Amino acid sequence: MAPYESENPSADEADDVRVGRRKAARYVVPVAVVGVAAATIGLVPALADSGDPDLPKITAQQLVEKIAKSDTQQLSGTVKISTDLGLPDLGGLADSFAPGAAGKGGDSSADPSSKLMELASGTHTLRVAADGPDKGKVSLLDKAAEYSVIHNGEDVWAYDSKSNEVYHSTAPEGSKKSGAHEDVHGTPQELAEEALKAVDDTTSVTVDGTAQVAGRDAYRLVVKPKQSGSTVGAITIAVDAKTGTPLKFTLTPSSGGAAVVDAGFTQVDFARPAAKTFDFTPPKGAKVTEEGAGEGAGAEGPKSLPGSGSVHKGDDDFAKGPDGLKTIGEGWNTIAHFDTGGQGLPSESSGNSDVSGFLNSLGDQVSGKFGSGTVFSTRLVNALITDDGQVYAGAVTKEALVKAADAAAK
Structure with a gap:
C-alpha cells in the first residue's frame, strides 16, 4: 500500500476525491500558460527529480483538494519535454499529412498547428511565462532558432525565427472571462487536469511519497486504472507542496519501459513576469499571416486550438x-x-x-x-x-x- 493511503477509505472519502477532482479540473491551471502552450504543443514532459523531502503526511483526498484550491496566476520557468509514443519513423511521409502540407497560399510555418508533429516525439525545451488569464508566452527552443506563441489580451501571436514568419489570431471568446481554455492540452498543469477528470470508480488515487522538482518540495499523486486491458500503467503528478501547482506529469505504459509522456519544470518562479515579456511586434521584413487567410477548407481558420480534440467544422x-x-x-x-x-x-x-x-x-x-x-x-x-x-x-x-x-x- 502506498504511503498515506487509507487502508479502507470510506465512501464519503471516495466521494470527496471525486468532488475534489472536479474542482481541480476547473481551477488547477494557470490558464495563460495553458492557452498558449496548447497552441504550441500537443504533449508535454519532464525532468529528473532529486531527493525525497520530509513533508507532513497528506491523504489523496487532501492532495486533490490542495490542487483544487491552487490559484497560481503568475509564473515563469523552463519545461523539459520528452515524448516516446513508439511511433514508426515515416521519414518525410508524416510531413505530407501535416497542416500546411498542401501548400495553400495562406499557410504559414508559424501556424501553431504545424508544430504539433515535431513535438510528438523526442526531447524539447520550452520557456514559459504567465500573468493571469490573458497573458502568456511559450517559446520552443531549437538550437539557434526559436518558436514563440504569445497571448496578450485578445491577440495571439506566433513567431518562427527560422523562417521569419508570423501568424496572428484572436484568443478564443470567453477565455479572459473564464480564465481557462477547457478544451486544450499541453502543460503539466493541463495534463494533470485531464488525468483528474478520469478519476472515477475504475481508478485508484493514492499519495506515493514526496519528491523535489525544480528545487521545490512536492507530493507525488499517483493515478492508476483498476481495470486490466488499459495501455496506461500509471500517471504520477508531482504537486508543489506550498502552492498546490502541478510541477511534473509522468505517464508510464502498462507494458513497462520509459515514460510515454514525461512533462515538468526544470526551473520555476512564481513571481510576476515583467510586462514586456508579453509584448510582441512583428519583426521588420517578416511575413505576417492572419488567421483565416488560407484558401479552401482552411479559410475559416481553426475552430479550437490544436490539441483540443474538438471536432472542427468540416470534420x-x-x-x-x-x-x-x-x-x-x-x-x-x-x-x-x-x-x-x-x-x-x-x-x-x-x-x-x-x-x-x-x-x-x-x-x-x-x-x-x-x-x-x-x-x-x-x-x-x-x-x-x-x-x-x-x-x-x-x-x-x-x-x-x-x-x-x-x-x-x-
Whole structure:
C-alpha cells in the first residue's frame, strides 16, 4: 500500500476525491500558460527529480483538494519535454499529412498547428511565462532558432525565427472571462487536469511519497486504472507542496519501459513576469499571416486550438462516420467505434499493392468473429481497422480491441 493511503477509505472519502477532482479540473491551471502552450504543443514532459523531502503526511483526498484550491496566476520557468509514443519513423511521409502540407497560399510555418508533429516525439525545451488569464508566452527552443506563441489580451501571436514568419489570431471568446481554455492540452498543469477528470470508480488515487522538482518540495499523486486491458500503467503528478501547482506529469505504459509522456519544470518562479515579456511586434521584413487567410477548407481558420480534440467544422463526417461515433466499455477501457461505410484499408486486389504492403508493414494482422483487419499500435493508443471498414480505437491493448470487435460482430 502506498504511503498515506487509507487502508479502507470510506465512501464519503471516495466521494470527496471525486468532488475534489472536479474542482481541480476547473481551477488547477494557470490558464495563460495553458492557452498558449496548447497552441504550441500537443504533449508535454519532464525532468529528473532529486531527493525525497520530509513533508507532513497528506491523504489523496487532501492532495486533490490542495490542487483544487491552487490559484497560481503568475509564473515563469523552463519545461523539459520528452515524448516516446513508439511511433514508426515515416521519414518525410508524416510531413505530407501535416497542416500546411498542401501548400495553400495562406499557410504559414508559424501556424501553431504545424508544430504539433515535431513535438510528438523526442526531447524539447520550452520557456514559459504567465500573468493571469490573458497573458502568456511559450517559446520552443531549437538550437539557434526559436518558436514563440504569445497571448496578450485578445491577440495571439506566433513567431518562427527560422523562417521569419508570423501568424496572428484572436484568443478564443470567453477565455479572459473564464480564465481557462477547457478544451486544450499541453502543460503539466493541463495534463494533470485531464488525468483528474478520469478519476472515477475504475481508478485508484493514492499519495506515493514526496519528491523535489525544480528545487521545490512536492507530493507525488499517483493515478492508476483498476481495470486490466488499459495501455496506461500509471500517471504520477508531482504537486508543489506550498502552492498546490502541478510541477511534473509522468505517464508510464502498462507494458513497462520509459515514460510515454514525461512533462515538468526544470526551473520555476512564481513571481510576476515583467510586462514586456508579453509584448510582441512583428519583426521588420517578416511575413505576417492572419488567421483565416488560407484558401479552401482552411479559410475559416481553426475552430479550437490544436490539441483540443474538438471536432472542427468540416470534420463532422469523419468523426461521426456514416453510422455515428459510438463508445464501448467504460473508464480507462473505453473504446471508440465508428463505421467508415465499408472503406477499409487498400488491398492488393484493389490494385493498390504498394500502399497495401506499406500499411500492412506498419500494423499487425488480426482476425476473429469480426473477420480480419489490421491493428496500428503506439505505446499508448491502438486502433483496429477491419477489412470491412469498422474502426476501433482506444488506450487499450490489441487483445481488448479484438475482443470488442468480436462482441460487436455478434
